[in-house]
Amino acid sequence: MAGIGSNLSAGELLDRIGRITRGLQFVGGLSPAQWEALRYLARANRYSCNPSALARFLGATRGTISQTLIALEDKGYLRRLKGERDRRTVRLELTTAGVALLESDPLGEVEGALETLPTAEAAVLADMLGRVLGHLQRRLGGDAFGICEDCRLFSAEDAPGDPQGPHRCGLTGEPLSDGDKQRICVEFRADA
Numbered sequence: 047m048a049g050i051g052s053n054l055s056a057g058e059l060l061d062r063i064g065r066i067t068r069g070l071q072f073v074g075g076l077s078p079a080q081w082e083a084l085r086y087l088a089r090a091n092r093y094s095c096n097p098s099a100l101a102r103f104l105g106a107t108r109g110t111i112s113q114t115l116i117a118l119e120d121k122g123y124l125r126r127l128k129g130e131r132d133r134r135t136v137r138l139e140l141t142t143a144g145v146a147l148l149e150s151d152p153l154g155e156v157e158g159a160l161e162t163l164p165t166a167e168a169a170v171l172a173d174m175l176g177r178v179l180g181h182l183q184r185r186l187g188g189d190a191f192g193i194c195e196d197c198r199l200f201s202a203e204d205a206p207g208d209p210q211g212p213h214r215c216g217l218t219g220e221p222l223s224d225g226d227k228q229r230i231c232v233e234f235r236a237d238a
């Protein structure tokens with residue numbers, strides 16, 4: 047039996063999914079923005095765990111992000127530390143409680159729905175959604191972000207034998223580990 051989805055355009059379907067997804071995230075005493083901040087900080091690399099990068103990722107103002115961070119800190123899910131290189135900067139880190147809370151991420155409901163699709167179709171859908179998002183970001187001026195190993199500045203085996211990792215960042219010249227290459231980065235550069 048055809049669902050209501052078959053009568054809607056792709057844009058309308060994305061809008062409805064977005065509304066449902068947002069509605070799911072008013073749980074656990076958190077707002078959708080607070081869940082998104084937790085998710086981001088769990089995946090961001092060392093250049094990206096700061097209020098400025100978070101504001102760019104969420105497309106929010108520094109004031110809005112400040113309120114989000116205060117709320118998460120008050121709930122014990124987040125702590126602010128001094129930057130490792132520059133003590134004047136702020137580094138954001140999830141607490142054990144914050145990491146544990148993400149085990150019950152309400153977005154799991156959406157991931158579960160996607161898992162009902164055949165694996166190959168789910169991969170094609172993710173690729174297409176990524177391209178739509180990229181197009182919108184280029185038109186509307188949002189930051190791209192992206193996974194480190196997909197960045198054009200990522201060198202796969204440029205630091206063999208380095209205890210910090212066999213890969214290297216072409217922007218900072220620093221080594222990157224296998225874990226680092228899976229993280230999202232505020233400095234991500236898509237193919238030229």
Ligand code: SF4
Nearest residue numbers: 194197199200215231
């Ligand atoms: S290679 Fe690109 S994505 Fe990776 S850390 Fe460097 S700038 Fe960031």
